[in-house]
Amino acid sequence: EVADKAAPAVPKLAEQKDAVQKEKKLEKDRLPVVEEEIQGDEKKYKLKQVIGDGGYGTVFLSEDGSKPVAVKTEKYSKSMLHIEVAVLKAANAAKAKHFCELIDYGSNKPEYVYVVMTLLFKDLHKLRSEMHEKKFTPGTSIRLSLQSLRAIEELHKIGYISRDIKPGNFAPGQRCNKQSKIIFLYDFGLARKYCDKDGKLIPPRKDVGWRGTTRYGSLIAHQKQDLARRDDVESWFYMTVEMIRGTLPWRLVT
Known part of the structure; x- marks a missing residue:
């Protein structure tokens, strides 16, 4: 009987150790702060x-x-x-x-x-939000869309796809760096190689789940299939339409 009562203490001790380890990990896993x-x-x-x-x-x-x-x-x-x-x-x-x-x-x-x-300036999403009727002029939209497409082309040339093309990932440079007329592509947290070191295409995977931002996601992305260069370009097309018209037809669809 004594042995039966003592047995449950073993998993409890293990749980306590796990909890302590998690706390230590949280203490170590931190971000720096201002003035640091x-x-x-x-x-x-x-x-x-x-x-x-x-x-x-x-x-x-x-x-x-x-x-x-x-x-x-x-x-x-x-x-x-x-x-x-x-x-x-x-x-x-x-x-x-x-x-x-x-x-x-x-x-x-x-x-x-x-x-x-x-250091870059405000991203295109923030800049568009500040515009009258939430859209750029046709001329500005064309210039922004052409530069952003060139940025995507440069990304593809070095063997990567973004998988998250959207206005919030493009921004002009800073005037102090003489880059205010250049549009930069940034934030590559979802980027992935689409070809190997020999330039051969990596075969598509199955059941990869959702990648990207819903509003600008390609049809393939919504089907949760593996993405390719064409999906970056499709997302670019949607953000270009939004820059010109100020909205997308499915903006309020959840």
């Missing part, structure tokens, strides 16, 4: 203010010498910034015009991962 300094390979970056916030990460304003830069940070255990680094490395090596410069990157184990890159 991040030590890069050769430089320190003081985090001046928050300019973007998300579930797993925060983007800060900082400086590289006298030049303003963006410092993107993500929690260590949740980070997808290795994809961002891979895309920017490939884009910079190819001298792609519509991509941020990868200035620095690294991690503060086991707390967070960071990437230092070119």
Whole structure:
């Protein structure tokens, strides 16, 4: 009888250990805060203010010498910034015009991962929201759509697809960098290689689930199939229509 009563204590002890480990992980898995300094390979970056916030990460304003830069940070255990680094490395090596410069990157184990890159202006979604009737002029829309299409073409040339083409992932550069007339493509958390090192297409997978943003998702994306270059272009078409007309027919559909 004594043995029978003592037996349940074993799983309880294991549960307690799991809880303690989870608490320790949460303590370590944190994001930096304003006024904190991040030590890069050769430089320190003081985090001046928050300019973007998300579930797993925060983007800060900082400086590289006298030049303003963006410092993107993500929690260590949740980070997808290795994809961002891979895309920017490939884009910079190819001298792609519509991509941020990868200035620095690294991690503060086991707390967070960071990437230092070119600071951009407001994204196209925010800029359109500030326009009269929530739309750009036809001339501006055409210029923005052509530049964003060139950015997508550059991404495809280095072997990646975005899988999340939308106005919120495009932005003009900063005037202080003489890049205010250039549209940049950024945020590659969902990006994926579509070809191998020999340039051969990677076969499509089955049952991959949803990827992207509902409003701009391609028909294939809504069928939860594997995405390809054509799906980036289809999403680009939808965002172009929205820039010109101010809305999409299915905007209010849930």
